[in-house]
Amino acid sequence: EVQLVESGGGLVQPGGSLRLSCSASGFPFTSYSMTWVRQAPGKGLEWVSYISSNGNTIYYADAVKGRFTISRDNAKKSLFLQMNNLRGEDTAVYYCARTTYSSDYWGQGTLVTVSS
Amino acid sequence: IQLTQSPSFLSASVGDRVTITCRASQAISSYLAWYQQKPGKAPKLLIYDASTLQSGVPSRFSGSGSGTEFTLTISSLLPEDFATYYCQQLDSYPRTFGQGTKVDFK
Numbered sequence: 001e002v003q004l005v006e007s008g009g010g011l012v013q014p015g016g017s018l019r020l021s022c023s024a025s026g027f028p029f030t031s032y033s034m035t036w037v038r039q040a041p042g043k044g045l046e047w048v049s050y051i052s053s054n055g056n057t058i059y060y061a062d063a064v065k066g067r068f069t070i071s072r073d074n075a076k077k078s079l080f081l082q083m084n085n086l087r088g089e090d091t092a093v094y095y096c097a098r099t100t101y102s103s104d105y106w107g108q109g110t111l112v113t114v115s116s
Numbered sequence: 117i118q119l120t121q122s123p124s125f126l127s128a129s130v131g132d133r134v135t136i137t138c139r140a141s142q143a144i145s146s147y148l149a150w151y152q153q154k155p156g157k158a159p160k161l162l163i164y165d166a167s168t169l170q171s172g173v174p175s176r177f178s179g180s181g182s183g184t185e186f187t188l189t190i191s192s193l194l195p196e197d198f199a200t201y202y203c204q205q206l207d208s209y210p211r212t213f214g215q216g217t218k219v220d221f222k
Contacts, residue, residue, distance in 0.1 A: 102149035106158035
């Protein structure tokens with residue numbers, strides 16, 4: 001069974017940092033690209049970042065470029081999102097998703113709240 | 117690439133045929149996916165490549181279109197179909213989503 005479990009969310013002050021993790025199981029992690037998608041409270045889905053299966057290709061949404069860094073550890077079957085210089089508008093549930101072209105499996109999400 | 121869904125809200129009854137439209141700001145061939153999301157839950161992939169049903173998704177869901185205009189159709193609405201639906205373009209990065217269409221009880 002494919003499972004994706006996010007962790008690392010929480011309350012952080014504006015300007016602070018947080019590192020999200022996504023632990024994968026039930027599929028060959030090294031064969032799949034991965035994506036982070038977020039959803040602000042009461043709002044729609046917002047695509048955040050993508051990383052290819054070997055980590056060589058990475059994309060970011062303009063809203064997070066220069067502040068967020070996506071990475072992966074294939075040996076540990078884990079995906080990460082390092083988030084720096086956080087702003088109030090980064091408050092959201094963050095989902096990791098297995099990706100080919102579309103995203104066919106999603107984690108349950110982890111809530112990040114940026115507030116003083 | 118911007119995606120615009122219509123309508124944003126839709127009131128319907130069990131048994132209704134429901135159609136949601138997604139328009140892209142530029143041609144994206146058939147590179148479009150549809151997702152369903154229920155409150156407090158992660159999105160679920162319904163359709164990819166505009167019209168290919170994801171494994172396990174009921175056949176009452178169908179997708180069509182290419183270029184800039186796409187539709188998601190639910191042939192006969194069931195109680196479990198009341199949810200919010202999103203389109204996503206798969207043509208280029210960033211992989212933008214539409215703003216969502218909430219299907220609610222009439």
